[in-house]
Structures are given as C-alpha cells and as structure tokens.
Amino acid sequence: xxxxxxxxxxxxxxxxxxxxxxxxxxxxxxxxxxxxxxxxxxxxxxxxxxxxxxxxxxxxxxxxxxxxxxxxxxxxxxxxxxxxxxxxxxxxxxxxxxxxxxxxxxxxxxxxxxxxxxxxxxxxxxxxxxxxxxxxxxxxxxxxxxxxxxxxxxxxxxxxxxxxxxxxxxxxxxxxxxxxxxxxxxxxxxxxxxxxxxxxxxxxxxxxxxxxxxxxxxxxxxxxxxxxxxxxxxxxxxxxxxxxxxxxxxxxxxxxxxxxxxxxxxxxxxxxxxxxxxxxxxxxxxxxxxxxxxxxxxxxxxxxxxxxxxxxxxxxxxxxxxxxxxxxxxxxxxxxxxxxxxxxxxxxxxxxxxxxxxxxxxxxxxxxxxxxxxxxxxxxxxxxxxxxxxxxxxxxxxxxxxxxxxxxxxx
Numbered sequence: 001x002x003x004x005x006x007x008x009x010x011x012x013x014x015x016x017x018x019x020x021x022x023x024x025x026x027x028x029x030x031x032x033x034x035x036x037x038x039x040x041x042x043x044x045x046x047x048x049x050x051x052x053x054x055x056x057x058x059x060x061x062x063x064x065x066x067x068x069x070x071x072x073x074x075x076x077x078x079x080x081x082x083x084x085x086x087x088x089x090x091x092x093x094x095x096x097x098x099x100x101x102x103x104x105x106x107x108x109x110x111x112x113x114x115x116x117x118x119x120x121x122x123x124x125x126x127x128x129x130x131x132x133x134x135x136x137x138x139x140x141x142x143x144x145x146x147x148x149x150x151x152x153x154x155x156x157x158x159x160x161x162x163x164x165x166x167x168x169x170x171x172x173x174x175x176x177x178x179x180x181x182x183x184x185x186x187x188x189x190x191x192x193x194x195x196x197x198x199x200x201x202x203x204x205x206x207x208x209x210x211x212x213x214x215x216x217x218x219x220x221x222x223x224x225x226x227x228x229x230x231x232x233x234x235x236x237x238x239x240x241x242x243x244x245x246x247x248x249x250x251x252x253x254x255x256x257x258x259x260x261x262x263x264x265x266x267x268x269x270x271x272x273x274x275x276x277x278x279x280x281x282x283x284x285x286x287x288x289x290x291x292x293x294x295x296x297x298x299x300x301x302x303x304x305x306x307x308x309x310x311x312x313x314x315x316x317x318x319x320x321x322x323x324x325x326x327x328x329x330x331x332x333x334x335x336x337x338x339x340x341x342x343x344x345x346x347x348x349x350x351x352x353x354x355x356x357x358x359x360x361x362x363x364x365x366x367x368x369x370x371x372x373x374x375x376x377x378x379x380x381x382x383x384x385x386x387x388x389x390x391x392x393x394x395x396x397x398x399x400x401x402x403x404x405x406x407x408x409x410x411x
Contacts, residue, residue: 010337012340014337014341015340015344018313018317019345022313025309025312026309029306029309029345031349032298032301032305033299033305033348033350033384033387034349034352036295036298036299036301036302036349036387037349037353037357037380037383038356039294039295039299040295040298040299040353040380041357041360041361041376041377042360042361042364042370043288043291043294043295044376044379045357045360045361045364045370045371045376046291047284047288048372048373049364049365049368049369049370050280050287050369051284052369053202054280064237064238064239064240064242065235065237065243065272066234066243066246066247066250067232067234067235067271068232068233068250068268068269068270069233069268069269069271070088070091070268070269071085071269072085072269073271073275088267089258089267090228090229090230090231091231091268093218093222093227095233095257096110096135096233098253098257099233099235099254099257102256103235103246103250103253104249105242105245106236106237107236107237108137108235108236109137109235109236110134110137110140110141110233110234110236111135111138111232111233112232112234113133113218113222113227113231113232114131114230115130115131115221115225115230116128116129116131117129117131117188118187119170119185119186120186120187121183121184121185124174126170126173126174126212128212129170129213130213131187131213131214131215131216132213132215132216133216133217133218133219133220133222134215134218134221135157135217135218136153136157137154138234139151141236143201145198145199146196146197146198147168147197147198147200148179148196148197149165149181149196149197150195151165151196151215152165152195152196152216156217157218157219158219159217160217160219160220160222161217161220162190162192162193163193163194163216163217164185164187164194164195164214164215164216165194165195165196165214165215166180166185166194166196166197166198166214167201167211167212167213168197168198168199168200169209170211170213170214171197180194181196181197182194187216187224188224188225192216198213198215243272247270247272250270254266299383299387302346302349303387303390303391304391306342306345306346306387306388306392307392307394309345310392310396311395313338313395314395314399321402322402325402331400331401332400334396334399335396336396337396337399338392338395339388339392339393339396342388342389342391342395342396343384343385343388343392344388345388346384346385346387347381347384347388350381350383350384357380
C-alpha cells in the first residue's frame with residue numbers, strides 16, 4: 001500500500017514536470033478538452049435552467065386549476081383552427097356566479113382579463129405593462145405573494161375602486177428610490193392608488209417577464225377597458241386528483257350555461273397546465289438529443305487529441321521508461337505514471353472549461369435560461385477523469401509493455 005501511494009505521488013510529480021516542460025503542447029491538447037467541457041456544462045446548465053424555469057412556471061399557472069377561455073392554447077401539435085375559434089361567443093362575467101353555485105368539486109372560481117398599457121408616475125413612464133383585472137378571490141389561486149401593502153378586498157372589487165397592486169419590474173421603473181404604497185399613478189388618465197406590491201416572480205418559461213404586470217379589481221378594469229373580449233375564468237380544485245374529475249364537471253356545466261345541444265361542439269376552451277408539460281417533454285428530448293450529440297463529438301475529438309499527444313510523449317520518453325524499468329519499476333507503475341499524466345491534462349482542461357462555463361452560463365441566462373450547480377461541476381470533473389483514463393490507457397499500456405533493453409537502446 002505504501003509503495004502504491006508513493007508511486008501515485010511520484011507519477012503525479014513526473015506528470016506535472018512533463019506538462020510544464022511542454023507547456024505549448026499541453027495547452028493545445030487541453031483546448032480540445034476545454035471545448036468538450038464547455039459543451040457538456042452548457043448543455044447541463046441549459047437543461048437544468050429549463051427544468052427549474054418550467055417548474056416555477058407551472059407553479060405560476062397552478063397544477064390543480066383549469067382555465068376556461070374563448071381561445072385554446074396553441075400548443076400540443078395539430079392544426080390550430082383560428083378561423084373557427086374567432087367566431088365563438090365571448091365569455092360573460094355572469095358565468096362566474098353560475099359556476100360557483102353549480103360546481104360541487106371546485107374550491108375557488110375567479111375571473112381575470114388582460115391588456116397591455118402604459119403607467120405614468122410624475123415624469124416617469126412604464127411602457128407595455130401587462131394589466132390584469134381580477135376578482136378579489138384570485139389571490140387564493142394566483143401563485144403570487146404580496147411583498148408590501150395588501151391585495152384589494154371584495155368590496156373594492158364590487159365597487160370598482162381605483163386601487164392597484166404592482167409587480168417588481170414596474171415598481172423598479174416608476175419608484176426606483178421610494179416606497180410606492182400610498183402613492184398615485186395614472187392609467188388611461190385615471191388616478192390609481194397603489195395599495196400593494198408583488199414579490200419578484202421571474203420569467204414565465206424563461207421568456208415573459210411576470211414582474212412587468214399590475215393588478216386591479218375586475219370591475220375597475222371593466223370601467224376602463226370594458227369586458228367585450230378576453231375574459232378568462234379560472235377554476236381551482238382542492239388537489240390534482242380532484243382536478244381530473246373536476247375538468248369534466250366544468251365542461252358539462254359550461255355546456256349547460258352556454259345552452260349547447262348534445263350534438264354541438266364546445267364553443268369554449270378548457271386549458272390546463274398539463275398541455276405545457278407534454279410540450280415541454282418533447283422540447284426537452286430535442287435539447288438533450290442535440291446536446292448529447294454535440295458534447296459527445298467534442299469530447300471524442302478532445303479524447304483523440306489526448307491519446308495522440310500521449311503517444312508522442314511515450315515515444316519521446318522511451319529511454320526514460322527503460323531506465324525506470326532497469327531500476328526496478330514495475331509495469332503497473334509505468335502504466336499509472338502515464339495514466340496520471342493523461343488525467344491531469346484532462347483535468348486542467350476541465351478546470352478551464354468550467355471557469356469559462358460560468359461566464360457562458362451568465363450570458364445564456366440573459367437571453368434564455370441557464371442554471372449551474374455543484375453537480376454540474378462534479379460531472380465535469382468525472383468526465384475529465386474518465387476521458388483521461390479511456391484515451392490515455394492505450395499509450396500508457398504501450399509504455400508499460402515496452403521492453404527495457406530496447407528502450408535503453410532507443411536514441
């Protein structure tokens with residue numbers, strides 16, 4: 001055991017000396033590994049980022065809710081028959097009370113409507129802000145939390161009070177250095193009292209800024225924009241299992257409310273987060289497939305480079321191998337020495353690759369989503385070690401199998 005540890009230490013020392021002596025060659029060799037590790041970590045960070053973003057986005061939608069709308073979500077494949085959907089009747093606010101009274105499975109029924117608007121505070125403007133008109137009970141369904149102040153009450157909803165709750169991005173644009181609660185902003189010329197702010201939520205599926213939004217009572221929204229189109233009903237169930245049965249109940253109730261004949265198709269859509277999950281699984285499979293191919297190719301090229309340089313190194317040090325064997329070095333010690341050198345070269349490339357990947361992850365995160373954790377770094381280290389052992393074995397075996405007498409004669 002002691003000899004083994006000494007051999008490991010000696011092999012590492014010789015490997016570092018050889019790398020330092022041939023710095024340029026080692027640098028060029030590690031470049032291939034750097035490219036491979038950057039590819040691996042980039043794929044992992046993107047897929048991890050997509051996973052985390054998707055989970056957060058599903059929490060925003062809710063996993064035990066269904067959405068009743070005029071238009072179906074354009075996901076899941078197949079032909080999107082927009083020319084049929086546009087002729088459907090709009091939803092009406094009266095459906096809210098009817099669903100609440102008739103449904104036996106729903107725990108909460110809320111209504112919302114959305115537009116884009118600009119908001120003004122003194123000399124500051126926030127453009128293209130998503131404004132959501134909502135019922136007072138929407139707070140029980142939505143995945144948002146109040147950061148400061150409060151949400152609007154049932155009486156404020158019924159009375160159409162001019163109150164507003166603002167998202168983090170809007171607060172940053174209009175109130176960068178002060179507390180917005182208690183201040184007045186203007187929407188479409190209407191003076192609105194800020195009663196609360198929302199906690200930061202981030203992006204939906206890494207694309208839409210969920211903090212660039214404000215919420216007002218639905219009656220207030222109706223007074224400003226009207227409710228001729230765009231109303232959405234959100235039905236929440238106690239749990240995901242109940243939601244499966246509840247979806248069919250809601251469909252039946254909506255058909256009754258809309259007075260549809262049994263032979264008529266639905267003139268409304270029931271949308272649910274599970275549609276995104278199916279689409280996400282397909283997208284993730286494509287990302288993984290492309291990523292695995294590209295990273296495998298990059299690592300293979302890097303491994304071939306390591307093997308090539310190790311064969312050169314063995315050839316150059318043939319006499320050294322003969323001397324070591326003549327002095328009593330065993331075959332496994334020679335094998336270990338060159339394997340360590342191959343692994344060290346790969347690990348150096350891995351360290352550089354991981355450091356570069358940190359910056360690349362931040363860059364990707366600015367335009368899409370990416371997340372790096374310690375498991376990604378550990379995977380990079382393990383991959384480098386594996387590549388070093390795999391592609392360094394044949395040159396090392398050649399060195400270990402060399403005849404000592406022929407090696408000593410080599411010039």
